[in-house]
Amino acid sequence: MITGSIVAIVTPMSEDGEVDHKALGDLVERQVAAGTSAIVSVGTTGESSTLSVLEHTEVMRRTIDVAAGRVPVIAGTGANSTSEAIHLTRAARAAGADGALLVTPYYNKPPQEGLYRHFRTIAEAVDIPQYLYNVPGRTACDMLPSTVARLAEVRNIVGLKEAKGDLDRVRELVALGLEDFALYSGDDGTARASMLAGFHGDVSVTANVAPETMARMCKAAVAGDAENASALDADVVGLHSALFVEPNPIPVKWALAEMGLMPGGIRLPLVPLDELHHEDVRSALRSAGLIG
Template identity: 65%
Template structure:
């Protein structure tokens, strides 16, 4: 089962922007050693928007091969074209991913019926477990609970990453009482409370730099241990906030560079973290014991 702390892993790059596969391999091994429960390859944090298809699949394949089935690997395969999403999801399956994560179509703002048909078409075209992904702050499109309820009975649609960041939405989704359907937070700041309320885990940016503590927080919350979960989350709170002082994954990649885990590479139109934020991000890393 896909649950617990699932890292939305960065894609390490050399200074010229090329993918640094040895660094990616080291990151995967580190995450598994630190207790990370699953890995999302080439999600938003993995700079999916600027990797070409060949690179995209190569990153997924690399993560799958290094993980060796020790943790689930989820491939980000969303697109704002249904045909493109079908093609990319097929490639993700062929690369060996355990499931595929598909963000709502961005920019073209489909209505709820369009979202339903989009996901239904992908699920029918590719026999792989599919996790829906709602992040309206980035896409300009909100996958409503009523539409999630329509999609949930489709056999290979197995869950949802909800990144609206509102506990009211968490409550609405839990009230649907969907059978055999995994609800995952996509918002670190509200993940602890979301899991305590009934979600099964968190697809996390923070886990990139504090994997062991994120695992401990999620495990405590899943066990219903509010005291332990909130204690861990208190130490993580500055990371939840300060890893977003600039658009993700800019601060996370800088933090990992400061931890000597990756190089400085990032692709335009993203740029390295502004030096005015160095102290802010360092403080968050120290609070979590990551630096």
């Protein structure tokens, strides 16, 4: 089981919106050197919704190639069409991904039985470890713990990224007592508390800019070292807020560009960070010791 800090890595783009594979490789190297436990490629933070299928596959392959087995790579392959999710998951398996992260179907708002059948169908179609991803704030669809428990019985469904940001939900999931089933926070602001409550790691946006601190904090929290985890989290708590002053990944892409780690490109309908928020993000970066 993967534990600790799992970065939801951005997809770097030039100012005209073209994927920058050189910058992507550099970001992957930075994560490996920082002690990040795994990389999620082409998830929400990686702008999966605006990449073509070809681009999606190329970004997965580039990430896997650069990681070169030093850390696991989990590919975002979810879609609101079951057949499309199967296609992307097959592409991830062919590319050599260590797992697939599948978001709950967005917009069409399936009931719990529809969610169960959707994920079970994908798992039965593609033999690769699969992680469920619940993020109701983006999808208008909330997968309940009872549905998670049913899906955990499927052989190759091995974990969940829970991004509701609700500690009551965290406690409900831990109380299920699912054996050999990974529970990951998808909300940096509540990640430390979630891990101390029994979650196994954090699929993190903040880790894009502060990978070393997030790796150390998650390791401490998973180990139950509340004092050390709290001290480390205090160094980046401002980032947990500042990187969400506008919808993800707008602020984190701007922050990485401000740090000189990649160009500032982002794809419509997302736009660059509003100038009103520049100083908020800069201030959080300074407080974390990431810029002067």
